[in-house]
Amino acid sequence: MTEPTPDFIQEKRSELDPHDPRLALEKLCIERGYETQWSWLQPDLRFRVGFPNGRSKRWQGISARSAEAYLSIDLPPFTYLGEFDAVHFRDRNIIEAYVLTDAPPHRLFPGIRRIGHTQLELVEPDEDGDIERQTAEVRIGINDAWVLDFSPSADRPDMKISIGSASREFAILSERHRRRGYLRDRDREALPNGLGRFTSIQISGLGASRHDEALEMLKRVTDSVFFELDLRYGTAPELAPSESKSRSYLRTRPEREAVQGSPRNPQNQYPEKALSLYRYGRGASGIPLLEYLAYYQVLEYFFPSYSHRDTLTKLRNELLDPRFRPDDDTNLVRIVNIASGAGKGYGSESEQLRSTIGGCVTQEQVHSFITANDALVEHFSGKQKIKSVPVLNLDDAHNDFITAVANRVYGIRCRIVHAKEEGGRTGVDLLLPFSKEAEALGPDIELVKFLAQKVLIAGASRLRV
Incomplete structure (x- = not known):
């Protein structure tokens, strides 16, 4: 379908009833210095006005009825x-x-x-307290x-x-x-x-x-x-x-693809506390910072499980090392340091996050999740709307992509929770509610939600009823 030409639109405008209130409003808007625009959308001629909004404009579609309303207040x-x-x-x-x-x-x-x-x-x-009784x-x-x-x-x-x-x-x-x-x-x-x-x-x-x-x-x-x-x-x-x-x-929220097939009875049951955090995130839609933190807490719930796996791997590697000598105090101190560092979770929070993400999803799965959606690709590889957080290089997905993802997830978490003047302990500005950055969080929320889903699935067991 060809785009209507300006001459065609002007011809359609000339066919309007001379008493059409949109024509009177157009004249008033020109007097007020407001930009106007006519367009053709089969089978109607549409009119809109670009009202000032600082350095930009806020465009409003105007029907004949709304034009009468604008004229009634002399705009x-x-x-x-x-x-x-x-x-x-x-x-x-x-x-x-x-x-x-x-x-x-x-x-x-x-x-x-x-x-x-x-x-x-x-x-x-x-x-x-009965207001109904008042006269x-x-x-x-x-x-x-x-x-x-x-x-x-x-x-x-x-x-x-x-x-x-x-x-x-x-x-x-x-x-x-x-x-x-x-x-x-x-x-x-x-x-x-x-x-x-x-x-x-x-x-x-x-x-x-x-x-x-x-x-x-x-x-x-x-x-x-x-x-x-x-x-x-x-x-x-x-x-x-x-x-x-x-x-x-x-x-900013990517569209979901239609799912084929009817629902089926569940076979799995999921950790109750982690699932309640996930549902809390789902219920916080429209409150981006709260939604993001809820999904992050799902990951955080599993930190002990996955960080202990790393601890066991490190212990096993030490004990299997041919150079390990049980009569050498230096070797034993290394074992003690690995074991004592476990506690509720081994390593720093960012390291535990990396272990958790790496334990429930592969680099290929995360990369495919992002590249399958144009909105996510644009957000993560285009001009960055969230400042002071690590950038994901989608062209280099095999060079420890999990660590890059974990660093970004953790970086945004820190910008949300370090609510201190002068940027908290790291000197990074906190991410404020109602800001443009908070408004642009949609793709990052989708990413951390995807990771929360994966860790819940990895932590599932057979449904017992």
């Missing part, structure tokens, strides 16, 4: 902020961001007031807009912070709301003043003029706000990631 000058579902309204110098909460916020905080109603504050639950006048229902204004501090009286129903403008600009809540919410009547049916935080009075300044202020303020809300009220809000960030994380 104020704004920029998206980093990898969050957040915006900086430049004309009013207000930052607003989508907030995820573990419970309905209006049931957690005192001082919340309705918007568009005379009732200002929720009362406390009765002695039995309708003091409850915030599903169709009520609400807001919680924070008390200003003495040193920054100009900074204003509030949490509540999203503003009308942000309810339209929010990626998460548009893509996840659009179908569910479209038939509900609007909240008072057209406010959004999700929670946002608004921050004003900070004087940010550039994207990077606004982003840094958003992170700094919300980090403090959310931590103190957790301390005082036992709830842990967090900023919602942009939809583009969520999709980019998914793209």
Whole structure:
């Protein structure tokens, strides 16, 4: 199928109804300095806008209905902020961001007031904690807009912070709301003043003029706000990631091939504690650092088993050496040192990891696992997205590839757990949650998960039921 030419697309655009709201939005975007683009996807003409996001753009597909929504707010000058579902309204110098909460916020905080109603504050639950007994006048229902204004501090009286129903403008600009809540919410009547049916935080009075300044202020303020809300009220809000960030994380996870054949009854049983760690890792999908560490702990569980095997091999080699003399104290000291070094595991942690990986999988198996998937090959052999960890040379898979894999697995583990200022004991920066590196961990997680599966299989026994 040939690619549509610009002339063809322009011809299709000219055939649109002159009252198509996308045409009006295109004109407004050009006035605002936002890049627009038309494309043809049989049988429809598609329109999208590249809204500013720092040094890059965040492209949004625009339907006729969403174009009407953008036009209804006159598309104020704004920029998206980093990898969050957040915006900086430049004309009013207000930052607003989508907030995820573990419970309905209006049931957690005192001082919340309705918007568009005379009732200002929720009362406390009765002695039995039964909110349902409270009268309708003091409850915030599903169709009520609400807001919680924070008390200003003495040193920054100009900074204003509030949490509540999203503003009308942000309810339209929010990626998460548009893509996840659009179908569910479209038939509900609007909240008072057209406010959004999700929670946002608004921050004003900070004087940010550039994207990077606004982003840094958003992170700094919300980090403090959310931590103190957790301390005082036992709830842990967090900023919602942009939809583009969520999709980019998914793209780091290689696709699985379809498996042929029906499931069969199991023949093996697996070590219970190690398997619980593996299941914990599976349940931590979307939390990359936690997921990685859970699979690493599966390997760690087997350290004593595999490192003792190395100890026995070393002892056997010493005793079989024709030069070994039982009447020579030097020879006996060597034997004692080998045996006493075993303990719970022989050697350093990195050496035990190498023994464990080498004991459950071959170099060829690891190399084949990586090279069978283009996403893994690109990650491990292309430009490195995880800094300060050993690189895998896929072109030299026979030169102790297991050691190279073990060194990389251990290097990432150290960057996650050495959470100390100035890079911990090794001077290497720790790998932080929500960072670009954490987002790019997908292939490394797949690798350590593969190794965890192999060591579980190697440690299996016949199922006894």
